[in-house]
Amino acid sequence: MVGNDTGRHDHERQTIQCGERARRLNPGAAGVFRKSLPHTVERATNGAALASSQRHLLGIEGLSRETALALLAKSAEYHEVSRRAVRKVPVLTGKTIINLFFESSTRTRTSFELAGKRLGADVVNLGGSSSSMSKGESLLDTVATVDAMHADAIVIRHTASGAPHYVASRIRAPVVNAGDGMHEHPTQALLDAFTIRRRLGRELDGVVVAICGDILHSRVARSNVLLLTLLGAEVRLAGPRTLLPHVPNALGARTYDRIEPALEGADAVMMLRIQQERLGAALLPSLREYSREFGLSRKRLDLAKPGAIVMHPGPLNRGVEVSDDVADGATSAILDQVEAGVAVRMAVLAFSAGAT
Numbered sequence: 014m015v016g017n018d019t020g021r022h023d024h025e026r027q028t029i030q031c032g033e034r035a036r037r038l039n040p041g042a043a044g045v046f047r048k049s050l051p052h053t054v055e056r057a058t059n060g061a062a063l064a065s066s067q068r069h070l071l072g073i074e075g076l077s078r079e080t081a082l083a084l085l086a087k088s089a090e091y092h093e094v095s096r097r098a099v100r101k102v103p104v105l106t107g108k109t110i111i112n113l114f115f116e117s118s119t120r121t122r123t124s125f126e127l128a129g130k131r132l133g134a135d136v137v138n139l140g141g142s143s144s145s146m147s148k149g150e151s152l153l154d155t156v157a158t159v160d161a162m163h164a165d166a167i168v169i170r171h172t173a174s175g176a177p178h179y180v181a182s183r184i185r186a187p188v189v190n191a192g193d194g195m196h197e198h199p200t201q202a203l204l205d206a207f208t209i210r211r212r213l214g215r216e217l218d219g220v221v222v223a224i225c226g227d228i229l230h231s232r233v234a235r236s237n238v239l240l241l242t243l244l245g246a247e248v249r250l251a252g253p254r255t256l257l258p259h260v261p262n263a264l265g266a267r268t269y270d271r272i273e274p275a276l277e278g279a280d281a282v283m284m285l286r287i288q289q290e291r292l293g294a295a296l297l298p299s300l301r302e303y304s305r306e307f308g309l310s311r312k313r314l315d316l317a318k319p320g321a322i323v324m325h326p327g328p329l330n331r332g333v334e335v336s337d338d339v340a341d342g343a344t345s346a347i348l349d350q351v352e353a354g355v356a357v358r359m360a361v362l363a364f365s366a367g368a369t
């Protein structure tokens with residue numbers, strides 16, 4: 014393994030991002046929840062060749078409707094488990110889940126940890142500053158190291174788009190994408206679909222979902238458009254022109270540069286976080302102006318269907334994306350999303366780690 018080597022880091026980052034560009038040009042090769050063909054890998058620790066059937070969740074792109082519905086059905090079972098007095102099922106007893114979070118997270122990290130523990134697995138959490146990556150170890154060497162400890166699934170969040178795909182083809186364990194840069198956040202989309210179905214009490218065919226905010230930089234928007242349309246919903250995307258995809262309707266959802274027409278008659282409204290860490294002032298000069306033009310107020314919510322649910326993936330900038338009364342109102346499903354996150358991640362881990 015190569016240690017303290019910044020050149021290797023640069024090469025790794027370029028490789029990840031080249032891979033990401035290739036996937037955008039060739040969607041068929043992109044992130045999928047797939048059972049890859051059994052293949053052989055060399056283990057760095059002992060040199061033994063091991064055959065492994067891998068089940069990755071790298072993205073919603075390429076996921077079949079059948080698999081998505083099966084995951085949502087399994088999530089419903091685990092949702093009930095999570096409401097019991099004893100919230101454990103012995104599905105992954107003796108298995109090991111390793112969570113690698115190289116970017117901040119509250120909801121995703123905690124819910125993956127709880128999900129693994131509620132399934133009876135041993136769960137290890139490793140973060141950027143507490144890992145040897147802070148001493149210069151590369152991402153791939155870090156992941157190969159935990160893979161050599163016989164992980165049954167590795168969950169990765171990373172700031173670089175394509176990072177989970179980059180490591181997935183180079184290690185033995187199944188990889189679950191917990192959010193990669195501006196690319197995908199597949200478990201977020203699954204928990205959002207789960208929440209909409211549960212709150213509306215029906216399948217998503219014909220359901221109208223308005224997604225509003227920073228569409229351009231949002232992995233949540235991308236994964237949600239892919240999944241919600243796969244499940245039959247009509248998705249509308251609204252935001253300032255500077256925060257919309259450069260090609261209108263590129264994601265297969267109609268785009269709006271005002272929020273009001275996107276809200277009209279919507280069954281669910283999903284407000285996105287303004288990602289101040291990714292935005293330059295040129296894209297969004299003033300949060301106050303953004304809130305005035307695109308924030309979800311009670312008055313604006315009245316344009317949607319009566320009882321339309323309000324969603325936000327979090328973290329929420331209160332008073333910027335959503336007013337307090339709407340965020341805390343009766344139709345808010347924000348904490349339902351958080352609850353669903355544990356159940357959905359239990360279903361995903363059971364599928365990925367249960368296969369090894």
Ligand code: CP
Nearest residue numbers: 118119120121326327
């Ligand atoms: N929705 C989401 O990914 O939140 P966290 O960044 O807190 O995990």
